[in-house]
Amino acid sequence: MFSLENENETFKIDARRRMILLGGLFASGTLIIGGQLFHLQVMNGGEYRDLAENNRISLxxxxxxxxxxxxxxxxxxxxxxxxxxxxxxxxxxxxxxxxxxxxxxxxxxxxxxxxxxxxxxxxxxxxxxxxxxxxxxxxxxxxxxxxxxxxxxxxxxxxxxxxxxxxxxxxxxxxxxxxxxxxxxxxxxxxxxxxxxxxxxxxxxxxxxxxxxxxxxxxxxxxxxxxxxxxxxxxxxxxxxxxxxLTIDVELQAEAERALSGLTGATVCLDPNNGEVLAMVSQPSYDPNQFIRGFSNDEWKQLVTDPKRPLINKAIQGQYPPGSTFKMVVALAALREGKIDAQTRHFCNGSVVKDNHTFNCWKSGGHGHIDVVAALEQSCDVFFYKVSEALGIDAIARQAKNMGLGEITGIGLEGEKPGLMPSRAWKKATYGHAWYPGETLITAIGQGAVLATPLQLACMISAVANGGRIFRPTFVPTSKDDIPPPTHLTSFSAAHLALVRKGLTAVLHGKSGTARQFKPEKVMAAGKTGTSQVVKHKREKSGKLIKESNELFKDHALFVAYAPLEDPRLAVSVVVEHGGHGSSTAAPIAKRIFDFYFDKYGTS
CATH class of the missing domain: 3.90.1310.10 (Penicillin-binding protein 2a (Domain 2))
Incomplete structure (x- = not known):
C-alpha cells in the first residue's frame, strides 16, 4: 500500500542526488575556468600583456x-x-x-x-x-x-x-x-x-x-x-x-672650370672689397650625384686611388710654394722697414753667392741694374735675394702673417689647411736647428718651406687691391652697409702701395712684363706670375736651365691678379700643378676669367 511517508523519503533521495550532480558540474566548470585563467594570467600573462601594450602607438x-x-x-x-x-x-x-x-x-x-x-x-x-x-x-x-x-x-x-x-x-x-x-x-x-x-x-x-x-x-x-x-x-x-x-656666380664658376679643364689645380675668384667668394674651382672634379646614385666597387676604387686626388678641394687643401707671387710681400716688408725705396737699385748678373752656395736668377744672363718696380715687372730673383739679406726672415714673416699667410682664412669649410710661413722660431721649434741665411734668400722668392693655398693667395692679392684689408672669405652675401670688419688690417703707406701696384701693373702692361701677352681685353689689371719648384733644377755649366721631361717633376705654375686698377672688383688666383711657368700656363687662365667677367658685367 502506497503511503505518504514513503513518497516523501523518495523525494529526499532524488533531491540529494540532483544536488550532488549539480555541485559536481559546478566544481568541474570552476576548475576548468580557473585553469584557463591560470594559464592566461600566470603562464602566458607576460606574452599577452606585451601584445596588448604593443597594440598602441608608433611614431x-x-x-x-x-x-x-x-x-x-x-x-x-x-x-x-x-x-x-x-x-x-x-x-x-x-x-x-x-x-x-x-x-x-x-x-x-x-x-x-x-x-x-x-x-x-x-x-x-x-x-x-x-x-x-x-x-x-x-x-x-x-x-x-x-x-x-x-x-x-x-x-x-x-x-x-x-x-x-x-x-x-x-x-x-x-x-x-x-x-x-x-x-x-x-x-x-x-x-x-x-x-x-x-x-x-x-x-x-x-x-x-x-x-x-x-x-x-x-x-x-x-x-x-x-x-x-x-x-x-x-x-x-x-x-x-x-x-x-650663396655669393657664387655659377656662370663665372663654370667658365673658370672650363679654363682649368684638363689640368690639375685650383682657381679662386674673390670680391676684394668684402671677401665674397665668386668662384672656387678645384680640378679634377667629381659628380656629387654619384654619391646619391651609389658607386660600384670599381668606380669607388678608381675615385679614391686617382693620383690627381679629385676628392680633395685644392683651393683650400692644396698647399704650394707661392713662388714669385710672394715677392710682393717681400717688397712691402722692405719698404715698410726702410730697407729700400723707389730709388733703390740692385745689380743682377744672374746669380748671387751666399755661404759658398750659388743662388741663381731665373734669367741666367741677369737683369742688370734694376729697381723694385722693374724687379716685380720682370720677376728678378737676385733683387729679392739682396733685399731679403738686409730685411731678415722675421720681418718677412711678420708681413706675410699680416697679409693672411701661414694661418687658415676662417672660411668655414672643413679641412682648410693653414699653409706655412717659416721663421727663426718655427725652425728651432720644429727641427731644433738655427735658421741659415741662405734659407732667407729662397724664402724671399717663395721657395723653401713657405707654403700657401690658392685661397690664401687670393686674399693676399685682394689686400694689395683694397689697400691692406684682409677679409674672412665668405659664401654668404653681404650688403654695402653690413660688410664685416677685416680680420687683418695692414696699414700700407700710400706711397709704398702705389710703388708695388705700379710694378704689378707692369707685369701685364709693361714692355718687359712676364704676363704682358695675357693682359685682359677690356680692363687694365695688376698681377704677379709665379713658378714654384717641385725638385731642384738642373742647369748647364752656362747656368741655363735643363728642361724637365718628367711631368711629376715639372714646376707648379701660379698667377694672382686683380682688376680694374681703379675700384677693383675681381681678384683671382690660379695654381696649376706641374704646369711649368706661371706666365705661359696660369696667366692665360686668369685672362679668360677676367675677359668673361667684364664682358658680362661691364667695367664700371
Whole structure:
C-alpha cells in the first residue's frame, strides 16, 4: 500500500542526488575556468600583456625637404628632385623571385641588386612595402604603369632625392651627402640622428647642415602587435629647410672650370672689397650625384686611388710654394722697414753667392741694374735675394702673417689647411736647428718651406687691391652697409702701395712684363706670375736651365691678379700643378676669367 511517508523519503533521495550532480558540474566548470585563467594570467600573462601594450602607438618620422642652394642671382645649384621607386607588398605579390624575373625586362636589375632585395625580403614582414628599384626613368615608369594590373601588390612610389643639376660644376664647393656616422653625431649633437639618416659630408652641404635639413615631422600611428597599421591618430607636417643663397656666380664658376679643364689645380675668384667668394674651382672634379646614385666597387676604387686626388678641394687643401707671387710681400716688408725705396737699385748678373752656395736668377744672363718696380715687372730673383739679406726672415714673416699667410682664412669649410710661413722660431721649434741665411734668400722668392693655398693667395692679392684689408672669405652675401670688419688690417703707406701696384701693373702692361701677352681685353689689371719648384733644377755649366721631361717633376705654375686698377672688383688666383711657368700656363687662365667677367658685367 502506497503511503505518504514513503513518497516523501523518495523525494529526499532524488533531491540529494540532483544536488550532488549539480555541485559536481559546478566544481568541474570552476576548475576548468580557473585553469584557463591560470594559464592566461600566470603562464602566458607576460606574452599577452606585451601584445596588448604593443597594440598602441608608433611614431613614424616624416622627412623634411632639404633647402635648395642657389647662386648669387638665384640660379639653382642644388635642388630636390622626384625619385620614382618600384615597391611591392610581398603578401600580395607572392614569390619575390618570380616577380623579379617578370619585372626584370623593364628595370634591368644587376645580380648584386637582386641579391640585396631577396635578402631584405627575408628580413622584413610580408605586409610591409619592399623596395625593388629606385631612380626609375620616365620610360621605365611608363612601361611598368601600363602593365601594373599584371603585377599584384606592385606600385610606383615617389620620394625626393638630392640633385645637383650642374653635375661636376662647383662640386667641391657644394659638397655631397652621405649616411650619418659617429663623427657626424659628435659634430651635430643637437640633431637626433637615426641609423641610416643622410647628412652633409663636405662643402656647403655640411657647412650649413643645421639650416638646410629643416625640421622633420611625424605620424602618430596605432599599430597592432605585429606592426600592421590600424589607423593614423595624429600628424605633424615636416618643415622644409630654407633656401640658401650663396655669393657664387655659377656662370663665372663654370667658365673658370672650363679654363682649368684638363689640368690639375685650383682657381679662386674673390670680391676684394668684402671677401665674397665668386668662384672656387678645384680640378679634377667629381659628380656629387654619384654619391646619391651609389658607386660600384670599381668606380669607388678608381675615385679614391686617382693620383690627381679629385676628392680633395685644392683651393683650400692644396698647399704650394707661392713662388714669385710672394715677392710682393717681400717688397712691402722692405719698404715698410726702410730697407729700400723707389730709388733703390740692385745689380743682377744672374746669380748671387751666399755661404759658398750659388743662388741663381731665373734669367741666367741677369737683369742688370734694376729697381723694385722693374724687379716685380720682370720677376728678378737676385733683387729679392739682396733685399731679403738686409730685411731678415722675421720681418718677412711678420708681413706675410699680416697679409693672411701661414694661418687658415676662417672660411668655414672643413679641412682648410693653414699653409706655412717659416721663421727663426718655427725652425728651432720644429727641427731644433738655427735658421741659415741662405734659407732667407729662397724664402724671399717663395721657395723653401713657405707654403700657401690658392685661397690664401687670393686674399693676399685682394689686400694689395683694397689697400691692406684682409677679409674672412665668405659664401654668404653681404650688403654695402653690413660688410664685416677685416680680420687683418695692414696699414700700407700710400706711397709704398702705389710703388708695388705700379710694378704689378707692369707685369701685364709693361714692355718687359712676364704676363704682358695675357693682359685682359677690356680692363687694365695688376698681377704677379709665379713658378714654384717641385725638385731642384738642373742647369748647364752656362747656368741655363735643363728642361724637365718628367711631368711629376715639372714646376707648379701660379698667377694672382686683380682688376680694374681703379675700384677693383675681381681678384683671382690660379695654381696649376706641374704646369711649368706661371706666365705661359696660369696667366692665360686668369685672362679668360677676367675677359668673361667684364664682358658680362661691364667695367664700371
Amino acid at each position: 613614424q618620422p616624416i622627412p623634411a625637404l632639404r633647402g635648395r642652394i642657389l647662386d648669387r642671382h638665384g640660379r639653382i645649384l642644388v635642388e630636390n628632385s622626384p625619385d620614382f621607386q618600384l615597391a611591392v607588398i610581398p603578401e600580395l605579390t607572392g614569390d619575390i623571385k618570380t616577380f623579379i624575373k617578370r619585372i626584370q625586362p623593364f628595370i634591368d636589375m644587376s645580380p648584386e641588386k637582386i641579391d640585396k632585395v631577396l635578402r631584405q625580403a627575408q628580413r622584413q614582414r610580408s605586409f610591409l612595402p619592399l623596395m625593388i628599384q629606385s631612380r626609375l626613368t620616365w620610360a621605365q615608369v611608363n612601361q611598368i604603369e601600363s602593365r601594373i594590373h599584371t603585377f599584384p601588390g606592385a606600385s610606383i612610389q615617389v620620394q625626393t632625392t638630392r640633385s645637383y643639376p650642374n653635375g661636376n660644376t662647383a662640386a667641391h664647393l657644394l659638397g655631397y651627402l652621405g649616411e650619418v656616422n659617429d663623427k657626424d653625431n659628435l659634430q651635430f649633437s643637437d640633431i637626433h640622428f637615426r641609423s641610416g639618416d643622410i647628412v652633409g659630408k663636405t662643402g656647403m652641404e655640411r657647412m650649413f647642415e643645421m639650416a638646410l635639413r629643416g625640421k622633420e615631422g611625424f605620424r602618430e600611428m596605432e599599430v597592432n602587435a605585429v606592426g600592421r597599421h590600424i589607423r593614423e591618430l595624429k600628424r605633424q607636417p615636416a618643415r622644409p629647410g630654407p633656401d640658401l643663397r
